[in-house]
Amino acid sequence: MTPRVASYLESNPATPCLVLDLERVGENYDRLHAALPAARIFYAVKANPAAPILRLLVERGSCFDAASLPEIEACLEAGARAADISYGNTVKKPAAIARAHALGVPLFAFDSDEELEKLARHAPGAKVYCRVAVANEGADWPLSNKFGTPPAQARALMLKARALGLVAHGLSFHVGSQQTCASAYENAISTVAALFTDLKSAGLELKMLNLGGGFPVRYERDVPEAGVYGTRIMAAMVENFGNDLPDMLIEPGRAMVGDAGVVVSEAVLVCKRIPEDERPWVYLDIGRFGGLAETEGEAIRYRVSAEASGPLEPTVLAGPTCDGVDVMYEKTPCLLPRGLKSGDRVLIHDTGAYVTSYASQNFNGFAPLAEHYI
Secondary structure: OOHHHHHHHOOOOOOOEEEEOHHHHHHHHHHHHHHOOOEEEEEEHHHOOOHHHHHHHHHHOOEEEEOOHHHHHHHHHOOOOHHHEEEOOOOOOHHHHHHHHHHOOOEEEEOOHHHHHHHHHHOOOOEEEEEEOOOOOOEEEOOOOOOOEOHHHHHHHHHHHHHOOOEEEEEEOOOOEEEOOOHHHHHHHHHHHHHHHHHHHOOOOOOEEEOOOOOOOOOOOOOOOHHHHHHHHHHHHHHHHOOOOOEEEEOOOHHHHHHHEEEEEEEEEEEEOOOOOOOEEEEEOOOHHHOOHHHHHHOOOOOEEEOOOOOEEEEEEEOOOOOOOOEEEEEEEEEEEOOOOOOOEEEEEOOOOOOOOOOOOOHHHOOOOEEEEO
């Protein structure tokens, strides 16, 4: 946690809550820009749509990747220009497409024939880009099973986009969230570069490549620095495109805000649950339904600490609701002090991304966690 967050915690804010350091967000933006200066940054609003974050990034010169009309409107309210917003969700209602187009959003994603036809009807003349399915090996939170289309289908769709009067602007991919292998970007760039060449031979010269997000945050283990990704991405771009580089976009979300925030929670119950298992169960006042949804399958493994005494011991970490799946870590070792008891504060680190936006609305009567932006 940052010193500013640590200082704020001394005020003992009511739990559960997120405390997020806006200065760290600005530092992360600068770090990503320095790592890939040739790419325009489109912050993935879904990671954390809080107005203070959006306003800070507008001031920094960021563009925005929006997944819905409300996210587009939030960006505009924060001072962003419509021209700096991409409607990056490949699943959109016709009314949302029409409204975004009317507001002046220029760029729309798609990955299917029906979505392309919706765009032609409701955003005539818009710039569009097709999301290509690529491998997600190395990602802790894979995405491509739901999104993206094979290169051959993407080729046909881009040619159809031109025939429908749309501006067939470019291609995109996503290597999966929390992508810990830089080689995933290299492989994806090679795949889409071949498609650029194929489409150029067919008379369609694309102008843009959206490399998506996936840049990781350090949770329980070290991950490569942003500069490592930047160096290898640019090397792959030059290798595959030579001097004819397309406009490059990146969509960081987790890497922009993840390590800026800490969730402050309280232990509600500490008990031995299973006779043959010596580990105590620690029930917090926040769980999977309170915003820790990425612990599903124990995929994202946050660092957890507690303000209690005693040697560390393995525990099972669970949430407060009456749902049996509201367990964060049962297989993953979660080391907490042996002296932990009800009422003690438990900190969940690097939780600035996807926690507030995943929090349910009053499931079991539990209100969403409070948010403090400092």
